[in-house]
Amino acid sequence: MAQAKKKTAAKKAAAKKTATRSTKKSVVKKSATKKVAAKSTKKSVVKKSAAKKVAAKSTKKSVVKKPAAKKVAAKARKAPRTVAKKGASNKGPSNATLKAMHLKMLRIRRFEERAGKLMEDGKVPGALHLYVGQEAVASGVMQHLSNEDWITSTHRGHGHLVAKGGEFKPMFAELFGRSTGYCNGKGGSMHISNMDLGMLGANGIVGGGPPIAMGAAFSNQFKGNKNVSIAFFGDGASNEGSVHEAANMAALYKLPCVFVCENNGYGEYTPQADHQAIVDVADRASGYGMPGVICDGMDVMAVYEAAGEAIERARSGGGPTLLECKTYRYYDHVGIRGMGLTYRTDEEVEAWKKKDAINSFEKRLIQLGVMSRKQLDALDAAIGEELEEAIQYASDSPYPTPDQLLEDVYYVKGA
Amino acid sequence: MTVQTIGIVANPASGKDVRRLVARASVFDNREKCAIIRRALSGAINAGGYKFAFLDDSHNIAGGALLELGEDCEAERVPSLGTSSVLDTIQGARNLKEINPIATLILGGDGTSRAFVKGWRDSVLLPLSTGTNNVFPRMSEATVAGAALGVLAAGGVSLEEVAVPVKIIDVEIEGESPDLALIDAVVTRDKFIGSRALLDGDMINRILLTRAEPTAVGMTAVGGLIRPTPEDEDAGLHLTLGRTGKHQVHAPIAPGLYETLNVHKAEVTPFGKVVEFKGPCVLAFDGEREREIQVGQTVRMRVSRTGPSVLDVDKTMHLAASRKVFN
Incomplete structure (x- = not known):
């Protein structure tokens, strides 16, 4: 003893x-x-200063008075990673960590609601795949990451970028196809990315992200740093060969990579039971030679704890993990109302909404005295103001010019 | 003698939580669970049992296993809520009670048996282990466990001979629905239920045990390494923990995960004695965080022998052998 x-x-x-x-x-x-x-990034610095000028022009009024709640929101957004290391405290995650996760979830929800409305009003070119309902997954995972950690996203990628620290202005500008967007307006919703934040990109190809995340993990291992990469994908993507290949290689080389399957029960419009013979994607982990874990993707604390263990394992050289988060998207595959297909019932949607991650977390934060209802409402209002400002900024921003067509893209000269 | 019905419940969620990562616990996929049920059914049928009632789990584990047997048996599907949550097992137990099987095979961990007992308290169970931290279900080969059920269902032994009532912890929570635990009720300083698993010994305030076993893993081992309290002793064990303690116990709080806990006091708790305290805290039952308790909310817990009955496989098979049931 x-x-x-x-x-x-x-x-x-x-x-x-x-x-x-x-x-x-x-x-x-x-x-x-x-x-x-x-x-x-010398180039982008120049562009950023141009963008700043546009922003300054369009937001002169709002600069005058900045509400207290807004300051709180901005401060929390810029706050460094506040992960409670196991054993460091016997009280669990700090109040700052709890507030930061809540802020992430609320920012995603409000961004997506507003973006969806703009799309349905015909103000956004192309299709938007909204993340509403799944906020706990991105927020719980991203709370453990810094900008040096990489993520790959999916076609439903706005939530991942917001949780990784994405700002509303360049996000809306990107959705609007404007030159002040994160990808200078050339990526749009499904290819939005930002290297400074460690966001390797949303991806229009189902199952396209995991091989990229695996490659990033390989580079981290090769460089000998302690950074990790996270591959977000869905239950539909879990059937793709690219996902199997990435998982196989990650397990083979014990790469610092976490495969986060956001199982929302549908591959686009196809119920999971109609596209795979298993119910738990995590069951496949043993076939890859890595641990598989399931957690409640509608509970940000469950995701935070499970992801924390998987990420810590990856950082310390333990290799990859397949983390399956059981979750649900409230809106349709595309947009809010989508195409009006009847592939799921209203009762099913309502049953999942009763487990809403933001509502239950807010209730608990109030019970614990971490935040009051008044503070939560003020925060919500501040996010609303920030959104409107960002939309205005994006609307006022210029489109990329024809001479910028071949900038920031790969092409074969002379072809 | 009429052959009685055997109940079957399989928990699709067991064996897949965060303990796979932190506690070196094994992954238990649903195909293996299906295979276990098949072996249990084979044992039961070869011992004379052929009527089954199975809970319609969201992954069709039991249903899939029964499908293979075809005309060798009579199988009744018992509906569940289909929520893919613990509510399925609780409501499923209530539905199964109406069919009244003589005993029910439960495939899962301590938590699965607990959920079943919440729905049907005076049931007769044969719990088989799939999860981790399991004390209530013992590791046993499913073929033999199934055979014991078959012997019982076919009348080779009687319930009075082979079923033993077990201890239970009743939990009253001020202003809320009551709860229960079969092995341990733990009070933690956590703020959330989160991933449910109990992985940090520093967070534990107190532990109430129906049994304290030095040969097991989990909270029961903490008490078991101080003052063993077997299932047949008419008392529980109450441990209070603190920063300093009379006993420093180095115990496996999960498979492969040892922690040193400071136990301030270890008291034998006679049946009926109430352990009372106030929130805030989180309550964990049978290895999983389950209830968030508010500031000032009162909780009362007590141990008694008013739990379900558990089928003794060894005793059943020895009686079957002596009565030449298989000869």
Whole structure:
């Protein structure tokens, strides 16, 4: 017994040393990364300052008075990762972490609701695949990540970018096809990305993200840093060969990658029972040679805890995990009302809405005294104001010009 | 002698939670669960049982297994709510009670048996393990467990001979519906139910056990390593934990996961003695965080032997052998 205790103490001391060492290392690397980033993004800096001018013009009025709640929202958004390390505290996640996750969820919900309405009003070109209902997954996972960690998203990717720190203005500008967007208006909803935030892109190809995330994980392992990559995909994508291949390779090389399956029960309009013979995608994990875990994707704390374990395992060299989050999208495959297909019942949708992640989390935050109803309402109002400002900004922004057609894209010269 | 019906319940969700990652627990896929049921059915049929009533689980585990048997048996499908949650098992137990099988095979962890008992308290169970931290269901080969059920259903032994009532913890929560636990009720400093698993010993305030077993894994081991309390002892064990403690126990709180817990006090709790405390806290039952308790909300817990009965497989098969049931 005494021996066992001694061993535990020795392990803890060793872990402390390792942690100190790795922190030192990462500080050095970060500054190196910053230099590289500064070199490679000179162009975008110029563009950003142009964008700032446009923003300043269009938002002169709103600069005058910034409501307190808005300041709180902005501060929380810019706050660094506040992950409660296991053993660091015996009280679970801090109030700051809880507030940050709530803010992520609420920002996603309001962004998507507004974007959906704009699409249905014909003000956004193309189709939007909305993330409403699934907010707990992106928020619970992203709470453990920094900008140095990579993610790959899906065609339903706005929520992932918002949770990763995406700002409303360049997001709406991208959706509107304007030059001030994250991809200078050339990516749109399904290809939105931002390297500074570690967002490798939404993806119009179902199952297209996991091989990219696996490649990013390979580069992290090759470079010897402690960064991880997360592949978000759905139950439909889990049948694609690209997902199997990525999972196989990640397990083979013990890559720092977490495969997050957002199982919302439908591959576009096809119920899961009609596209695969299993109900739990996590069952496939043992076939890849990695652990498979299921968690309640409608409970941000369940996602936060499960993702935390999987991400920590990946960071510390334990290899990949398949994390399946059981969740549900409230809106149609495309837009809010979609094409009016009857592939699911209103009763089913309403039953899932009763488990709404934001409502239940807000209720608990109030019970715990972390936030009051008044504070929650003020935050919501501030997000609403920020959205309208961003929409105005996007509307006022210019389209890319024809001479920019071949910038920021891969093409064969002369072809 | 009329052959009685055997109940079958399989929990599709067991064996897949976060403990796969942190506690080196095994992954238990649903195909394996289906295979276990097939083996149990084979045992039951070869022992003379052929009537089954199965809970219609969302993954069709039991239904799929029975389908293969074809005309060898009579099978009745018992509807569940179809919510893919614990409510399916609770309501399914209530529905199964109306058919009144002589005993029910439960495939899952402690939590699955607990959910079943919430729906049908005075049931007769044969719990088989699939999950982790299992104390209530024992590891047993399904073929033999099924055979024991078959012997019972065909009248080779009587319930009085082979079914033993077990201890239970009743939990009263001020202003809310009551709850129960079969092995352990744990009070934690957590703020949320979250991923449900109990993975941090530092968060635990107190543990009330129906049995404390040094040979098991989970909260029962914490008590078992201080003061073993077997199932047949008419008392529970109440542990209070703190920053410092009289006992420093290095115990496996989950498979492969040892933690050192400071146990301030370990008291034998006679039947009927009430353990009372107030929130805020989170209550975990049989290894899973289940209820969030508000500030000032009162909780009362007590141990008694008013739980379900559990079929003794060893005793059943020894009696069957002595009575030459298979000869």
